[in-house]
Amino acid sequence: MAGNIRHWKERNGRYSARIVIPPHLRPFLDNKTELEIQLGGDKREALRKHAAAVASIQRQIGIARQKHETATGQKAKQPAYPLTAQQIALRDYQNQIDFDAELRAHDPRYAQSGVDADEARRYRDGFAGKLSDDELQELVGARLERARLAGNTDAIKGTSEWRALAQALCVASYEAIAREDERNEGDFTGKPSHPLLANAAPIEDTPAPVTFDNIIDDEVKRRARGKDAKPLPDRTAKKYRDHCAAFAKWRKSKNALTVTAAEGKGWIESLQDAGELGNRTVKAMLQNVRTVMNWGKQNDPANFFPTGNPLKDIKAPDYTVLPSYLRAFTMEEAKLVLTAARKEDKAMFRWIPWLCAYSGMRVSEAGNLRKEDFFEVGGRWFWKVTTVGARSLKTASSERRIPVHKALTDEGLLDFVKAAKSGRLFKGDTKDSVLIQPRISTWVRGFIPYDKRPELSPNHGWRHLFEDFCRRDGVPEDARNYMTGRTDGRSQELYGRSDVMLPGLAAAMDRIQAITMTR
Template identity: 85%
Template sequence: MAGKLRHWKERNGRYSVRIVIPKHLRPYFDGRTELEIQLGGDKREANRRYSAADASLMRQIGIARAKHEAATGQTAKQLPYPLTAQQIALRDYQNQIAFDAELRAHDPRYAQSGIDADEARRYRDGFAGKLSDDELEELVGARLERARLAGNTNAVKRTSEWRALAQALCVASYEAMAREDERNEGDFAGKPTHPLLADAAPIEDAPDPITFDNIIDDEVARRARGKNAKPLPARTVKKYRDHCAAFAKWRKSKNALTVTAAEGKGWIEFLQDAGELSNRTVKAMLQNVRTVMNWGRQSDPADFFPAGNPLNGIKAPDFTTTPSYLRAFTMDEAKLVLAAARKEEKAMFRWIPWLCAYSGMRVSEAGSLRKEDFFEVGDRWFWKVTTAGNRSLKTAGSERRIPVHEALSHEGLIDFIKDAKAGRLFKGETKDEVSVQPRISTWVRGLIPFDKRPELSPNHGWRHLFEDFCRRDGVPEDARNYMTGRTDGGSQELYGRSEVMLPGLAAAMDRIEAFSLT
């Protein structure tokens, strides 16, 4: 086989032909993402079986593509695997030679029958230009259709392109029959003599396109696999998809295999020059695309940028960080927001600000709370911040139980919990699961306009303020870190944290002095 073998895969001494199924064709394969035929562990045998296996998979893809086009009325704007007539003929010749070897290995009667001279003469007349289009179609039409299904050509009968391809396939068959005749006499050293094949350069296949979505799909599947799996949160998956889509749109290609460092640098500069995003956001976008590229390398280090991720060497943008105290609510702002929350009828706006003010919770964590998360130990109420029920947290260390502050009890939180229906406490108008961060942020900005306090973090500001409450009122550092879901990576975080600690945790929460809204 000349050149690099298309779709050839080697893993742990085993060989196979593998094709990634285009996303729009996966419904025709029961949702599978790839097709694969195992070729065994003997490389010589695998090479011999390669051509037939590759042709079989490409035919399956082609049939699915034809079904998709028939169902949608849409044809591909460009060929997925375009080849010249010479390349198609060379591949066809190689496939015929491989098939000849396959037959000789399994049936001793095959080599005892000579070639059909009349058939050989028809192929010779075909590439000599003596046959009509109808005669050529009868002779090589099936192989022309295979090339079309494989996405190698879209040549149409009665065109010069179609006729040239048909004549090239006649060359391939004539030369293959000549090799067959030589092999029947024990000569296996024969080479093509027709210039179309004799002068053909080895076909160096470009690797199959691997899109950013392909990589993300594989990583999502990998993380969800196994008994104690830790799946990627849907929100995180969307973030990676969105940032990769933005990069792909800018570079005009979804093929992650063709990414260059120059493109990464150019994209960063484009985003910065546009002036719509902060440098911090631009840096995060670059990091997320870089992470997806790293996943691709981890999945297939031999073929996916074996020399290294091209985005790793790019310097991310620098940015200044707003001081923490400017992002936090002031006491007056906190009182303003909490007083406004008292007047709200919608549970999301009524309780999330209060819960965050007296716990340092992330707004996203508060938004996913359920009635079942609240529980009593003795005469004290607590709630769990948990990943149970397919919920996600920023870090594994964010799992925790938080005492209900006395101020929340006085506000009527426990009565609200008792009266609530089972399930999510804070729902949307038309569906249960909603993203509360943008809703809470917009609501807060209606009270504290951006132009008056641009530095304020409407959602994260509660977290900063609660940290200051803890410092002001002498809450022990380990209790503060636990209640806010922070971690320092110390081994002590792996031990204990049973119900035995809850009374002490409640005592630490009680140190925080409630503030009056009057």
Template identity: 85%
Template structure:
């Protein structure tokens, strides 16, 4: 064997086929995360039976997928576990031979039945192209449907693709009947003679496709394992899935095992030529795709691109970076936005701009704040930026405590927090957890149109401005780095940071002069 097959599990000398269930399908399979079929302790027999076991599991998942599609009205854009026509035919042939072997081992009467040569000739006519689609469906339609249900094909009747697969299954059945006839005479040495099967690699030497979602699922599971695990945030996992899905759609295959360097280069160029995305975004998408392939190699270096990631070494797009001062709010813009926020009734528009202006927080961090994050020490109020409650932060250094600036207290922030119900402070109209970044960005652009200030970063601009406040008002660098969640990599960051430092941190915050807004009307 050329390596461990996909969906193969080995533990304590026992083998099994295991397939992870996509999250959206788990409710249709008793909320299980995976399906597994035991293959016994004989490795050779386990390898022989592995493909059939995986196909059986994939059909169960296929039924769940049908139910999900019926419930949501969404149709899959591509087969989940795509195989070539030859691969499907080889598997079908081998399953028929294995079934023949099993019957001969369990019932002596089976071998006494004569072969129906008239029926066999129908299979020959099928792969010779003499039969109509309806006749082919009558012969092999059920097995073709099993392949479709297993996610190995999306071929539809009436297409060339469907007819080619139906003819290939006729080859598999015709050759299987020939082996049965030989075995009835005691000859178990027969091999397929049709090129479709004769020229194919042995089934056990064909690794099952590894989809990009398979790799990401494994990485999500790996990072969540263990007592002090650091799970991959759901939003980050979705980003990787979306970018890999875009690549898979472009190359018309989800099989990560077949990615080539030429495809990687071609995808970059196609995204650039489309002119819809910036070079910076194209570079990020490609880097995320390359990262997923690296995860695949880390999980199975012997089989998954053993010679190395094919996307390594590909030149990514160059791009110009907008100077930091152009992305920041000017003082006049900051005053305009904060004054407009005073008039807002919706909490996220009323308070998130003010919180970011006086802390340098990321908008996503401010959007996930909860009432319980605010606390008082020595008569001074602070809030925590934390991962508690399944929240995610950009980096480990982003975990921090920030003093409430006097301008926020005067504005009434603490009164708002004290009056709020437990839980998230900034909720959606229909659900608690919402993505605030696009909402805040759109709101700001209503005040400062893109055509007037294209360089401005409506969300991140506060972070740039707060850094300048700290420089202007001589806030110590270590306090500035801590409050903004930045790191310089020094070993001192691993020590202390207890409540003892909070008064000094508050004193540093007090050095920042308030933004003077003409009125509060």
């Protein structure tokens, strides 16, 4: 990560160049996950060879990318490892100088042959602009192709970018020939004289990019490890990915290593100025990106922003919290929606409003119910809100068992459950698993339009109303907290909660008076 040489690996005193192969290209490289070239145990020598080794690996990956494009018809939007023409020329020049030194070290005949003056003249004509594109292609086309395969450029012949790069490579070769001639005379002090190379700053190996998705993937894997692991729910991971993607799009970079506090501040201000999202949502987005950055730091505290998360001290937006009663259904609204539900044929619209009205469940929890979640104890029916079956809940306290209220029994809920097939009770038209919340919300807004009741929470409003039922009818606080999946953090919540408590829980539910409905 930060501070490391890109594509550099050190293990047991040995050094190598290593690049992870993008997953979609692995089938074209014998399903390998990475390519590695050993550089030996001498660090200075390994550093000298590193750039050439990386270029060699990038070319292999480039060939795989070419095969992938041919097979799928998909073209990359930009080079994988982009470099400027000056950077490509500088690296090419250095590779030629290194190769010259290697030949001198192994073959005494090499230094006895002079340079080819005609070849040098051709390269001079090349960077002077005297050669056509076809002549440049013949002269440096192979090296241009290597740079393209390495993902350093996507310049196409016939464009000014391609010609500038070809001329830069001519400079590299002309200067390399000049050094070769000087070395043949015993002078190893020569430096490039052409401004393109003479004025070029040394190319520093930058840290390998660490994308937001990389960090989230690592966190997902970390939480899934171990016998009693608590995996990160897919829906939660998606929320983090979506918010990080929005931030990355705004800053035009997915690399989390380059995040600055100024970018974080600018992003939230741009979201506020756009006026499409409330401050509460903007605050949540900032907090989620900040959390992902914290994960990156926790995974590699020595290298990933060792001085601290740059988003840590950014002040989140303030917002006004609506009073709870404004978000809840009124009794008249509840009757209106429950009456409309009676007329529905689709199971989710018919039963989820009723389930939520008499339990305080979250709509997402109700949407995940299965036939197997309903059970009978001592002649009384209950249902489980559980994570069993790869389902997710908001918190650990959300795992609970809820008594079936008499109003639900009278309405025919148990008849519906008993007649249902095994598995999910509420499915989509074409697939079992669907997002219930937006569907229920849109359906409710058909009866209670937004412009008439903008404060109402079409889904969460049942939860607020059920809490008020419990207060009105004297349901004990611990029973209310348990049935709604809330926690007050007291240690007693960690004990008991076996079947022994179910009759008392049912008695507490029976205190709640049914909503007066008319047929």
